[in-house]
Amino acid sequence: xxxxxxxxxxxxxxxxxxxxxxxxxxxxxxxxxxxxxxxxxxxxxxxxxxxxxxxxxxxxxxxxxxxxxxxxxxxxxxxxxxxxxxxxxxxx
Amino acid sequence: xxxxxxxxxxxxxxxxxxxxxxxxxxxxxxxxxxxxxxxxxxxxxxxxxxxxxxxxxxxxxxxxxxxxxxxxxxxxxxxxxxxxxxxxxxxxxxxxxxxxxxxxxxxxxxxxxxxxxxxxxxxxxxxxxxxxxxxxxxxxxxxxxxxxxxxxxxxxxxxxx
Numbered sequence: 001x002x003x004x005x006x007x008x009x010x011x012x013x014x015x016x017x018x019x020x021x022x023x024x025x026x027x028x029x030x031x032x033x034x035x036x037x038x039x040x041x042x043x044x045x046x047x048x049x050x051x052x053x054x055x056x057x058x059x060x061x062x063x064x065x066x067x068x069x070x071x072x073x074x075x076x077x078x079x080x081x082x083x084x085x086x087x088x089x090x091x092x
Numbered sequence: 093x094x095x096x097x098x099x100x101x102x103x104x105x106x107x108x109x110x111x112x113x114x115x116x117x118x119x120x121x122x123x124x125x126x127x128x129x130x131x132x133x134x135x136x137x138x139x140x141x142x143x144x145x146x147x148x149x150x151x152x153x154x155x156x157x158x159x160x161x162x163x164x165x166x167x168x169x170x171x172x173x174x175x176x177x178x179x180x181x182x183x184x185x186x187x188x189x190x191x192x193x194x195x196x197x198x199x200x201x202x203x204x205x206x207x208x209x210x211x212x213x214x215x216x217x218x219x220x221x222x223x224x225x226x227x228x229x230x231x232x233x234x235x236x237x238x239x240x241x242x243x244x245x246x247x248x249x250x251x252x253x
Binding site: 040041047057060062072075 | 246
């Protein structure tokens with residue numbers, strides 16, 4: 001970053017050339033990072049199960065909340081069973 | 093305890109609390125298929141609203157989530173005024189109350205980005221999908237990356253409709 005600042009303050013000659021190159025390097029790196037992030041997001045978006053979401057979008061807000069609650073209750077039941085099993089195997 | 097919006101939202105509306113549903117539960121209402129275990133609410137920090145929020149939640153035994161039991165914690169307007177964001181357990185489920193979301197936005201900043209939802213016999217405010225995505229992107233938490241991708245797909249699918 002300091003090299004870029006030297007460029008900003010107008011230091012001349014060879015140092016300026018180095019500063020400019022470094023500045024470009026920083027910009028290119030930032031652009032690459034942004035591109036990688038976008039690519040990553042696009043990849044993740046490809047992995048999303050759209051059929052599931054389309055089904056949800058057919059429901060009303062209230063139906064979506066109830067569906068989620070049923071899933072939560074199932075998760076909690078599975079947790080309870082898992083805890084019981086672990087306690088059993090620990091001999092408690 | 094499975095958190096049930098149908099149990100949490102109506103008492104807040106009846107208590108005239110100004111809030112906006114945000115976070116994972118807002119994502120569920122937008123059609124997300126992900127599971128979330130708490131309710132995130134951005135609440136107004138006006139004096140009157142703080143009084144109403146304190147009074148509405150008080151009968152449901154709010155306590156600091158993850159804190160050791162028997163701490164001298166009192167749920168009242170003074171406590172809410174002294175703090176900003178609270179992660180609570182209540183008899184109705186886990187509730188996160190946010191005076192500010194990541195990025196420093198308050199209830200009044202988010203209000204223009206909310207819409208009215210009619211459900212559970214009441215009408216309440218929920219954050220819109222583009223703003224929900226923006227908040228999650230600002231937070232920049234690795235655990236949110238998949239959620240953001242799903243929300244972006246939901247946005248695409250909703251726009252197709």
